[in-house]
Amino acid sequence: MGSFGESIPMGTSSKQPGPGKATVLAIGRAVPTMVVHQEGMAERYLRDINRIEEPGLLAKLERLCTNTTVKTRYTVITEEVIRNNPGFLVEGATTVRERLKISADEVTKLGVEAATKALAEWNRPLEEITHLVYVSSSEVRLPGGDLYIAASLGLRKTVSRVMLYMLGCCGGAAGIRVAKDLAENNPGSRVLLTTSDNCLIGYRAPHPDRPYDLVGAALFGDGAAAMIIGADPVPGKETPWFEFHQYIQTFVPGTEQTIDGTLNESGIIFTLSRELPKVIENNIEEFAEALQGELPKDLKYNDIFWAVHPGGPAILNAVEKKLELTPEKLTCSRQVLSDYGNINSNTIIYVLDYMRQASLKKRAEQSTDSDPEWGFMLAFGPGITVEGMVARNLV
DSSP: OOSSOOOOOTTOOOOOOOTTOEEEEEEEEEOOSEEEESTTHHHHHHHHTTOTTOHHHHHHHHHHHHHTOOOEEEESOOHHHHHHOGGGGSTTOOOHHHHHHHHHHHHHHHHHHHHHHHHHHHTSOGGGOOEEEEEESSOOOSSOHHHHHHHHHTOOTTOEEEEEESOGGGHHHHHHHHHHHHHHHSTTOOEEEEEEEOSGGGOOOOBTTBTHHHHHHHHBOOEEEEEEEEESOOTTTOOOOEEEEEEEEEEOTTOTTTEEEEEETTEEEEEEOTTHHHHHHHHHHHHHHHHHTTSSSOOOGGGSEEEEOOSOHHHHHHHHHHHTOOGGGGHHHHHHHHHHOBOGGGHHHHHHHHHHHHHHHHHHHHTOOOOOEEEEEEEEETTTEEEEEEEEEOO
16 A cells, blocks of 8 residues: 555644644545556556557557556456446447446545545544535536535535536645635634545547557556645644645646547547646746745745655656756655556645655654744646645644
């Protein structure tokens, strides 16, 4: 389950948040039981789709699997799912209903599991949850997954629900932004943020006109995440881990087709431009400068932490190169990518949890306290949309 464990002792955060600021009070993660080891993945995938006799395709996918730097991923797409739904591998077959049914069941199950872990860590009465923010790009239904998750968890009927659909990789950061606003503008509120995504809606055999099909097969994984977010933690009863400050959301004009997803009768067809890392590299400095202006002190980029959504190694390399970051600044982002792949909206929450675990380990080894560390949270999605937030690490 990755390099860091998930058992968090309560009451170990030593720094207090500012009054009225939204804080992370608990984090939970969940992945499917089916693990995909990147080594040998290309051959298994091509065998599943009956294309193993194409050596050129095998070599290309093996190269992509290596270049992603991913070691393990988790998936809801089992042999049984493919065996019971052969149309998933037939080009143009009408399978969207079957895909959405399976996907909806899976995102609910994993979302409930992640939320249950966050609630257990928080260890407060369930009725104190006042709001639910639900993020997913893997289902389309009425009522939405927010209601199913609320009902499955046993949240009170009057919980205020918000759904954020089809935001792609920046969905988790957008969910944090919305949860922050709810927490800070509703005194006494406690917001449960739940994100859940899987690849089934876009799973298919590769097509010559869609080179992204192979990238998706080599890079993406499935999972869910959850956070409890609230302002003014109760001393002795709630532990604040991160504190959220100013945020910025922007988009790069003219890049609407750089990441494109179209829902049709055969599921979602994704296209991804090779120019994406370059677009991010060309625009990240202006965005980072705007965030830096929100810092309360004159800190340099290498003086702060960087929680960056690892959309792929080329994106992390672009951020690191353009902003001249030292390699250790993106260690947690790269480790999450290695352990889970790109898990869409969930990934940024996994990065924050890895940072929390790393900070706890460092503090235990040094046996000393230090000032709260300022930093940036960044995620990129269709648009090209960039979500960013100034935060403090309170561990």
